[in-house]
């Protein structure tokens with residue numbers, strides 16, 4: 091009789107956590123398949139490395155690690171960002187006083203893809219709790235960022251994070267992203283869209299249990315509405331970055347296709363970051379096995 095090895099047990103355990111909708115959708119979709127699904131479920135059980143960005147408004151990376159000597163490895167696609175050996179960094183004093191910001195490494199890609207130039211005026215349409223807002227604000231310290239969030243409770247977390255990091259170039263607003271006032275055109279727009287979040291399964295296994303295809307389809311409709319509006323706030327020549335932390339094509343490539351079909355002045359640009367990923371004509375996909383992170387989809391679109 092064939093012995094069951096530990097990997098088999100792990101995969102079975104996670105498969106039980108999962109649900110038939112997840113398995114059926116991913117196994118039967120050409121973009122994924124059996125092997126992809128097994129691999130994705132295997133990684134759900136592998137603990138996630140902790141990562142931080144150093145807040146260079148307050149301290150240099152050298153001084154930070156002199157004072158707080160964590161073992162660290164540079165994250166190649168984001169300046170001043172590191173994997174560190176402390177899982178509870180969010181509870182430490184250096185985090186509380188804003189010397190660093192704990193952020194999952196694949197979530198750092200979207201703000202990098204914006205290709206911020208000094209003095210840019212940036213709109214972050216779905217901004218709370220502020221990971222990407224603070225990343226952009228620190229990078230673009232001589233420019234301005236408008237960070238918008240619909241959910242008031244989450245907007246409070248955004249305000250707290252912006253204030254903890256000592257960021258002074260950020261304006262916080264509270265609009266529905268589909269109804270953001272058309273008073274000004276921006277150099278850069280970030281749409282880190284609400285999504286079905288399957289790509290956060292290493293941190294939160296529950297998401298695998300609750301995900302449903304119908305939910306993804308419903309979210310996709312909202313995302314399509316949001317991306318059209320987001321694009322309308324861009325200056326000519328400006329860049330829109332669309333990102334999610336989920337896998338279904340309906341919430342990723344299909345949203346970009348929808349924009350291109352509706353706006354002849356929208357053009358997808360290549361994303362050139364030092365990250366292992368899958369590339370397609372609409373953007374990049376990062377899976378846990380590429381860089382030992384969570385999952386991300388990022389697309390960069392120029393307004394012609």
Ligand SMILES: C[S@@+](CC[C@H](N)C(=O)[O-])C[C@H]1O[C@@H](n2cnc3c(N)ncnc32)[C@H](O)[C@@H]1O
Nearest residue numbers: 216217218219220221222240241266267282284
């Ligand atoms: C993926 S999260 C954003 C994460 C954030 N960009 C970060 O890096 O910290 C999506 C956010 O969009 C917000 N949201 C959902 N619907 C919205 C809408 N219609 N307008 C503006 N924000 C919305 C959610 O409350 C949530 O905070």
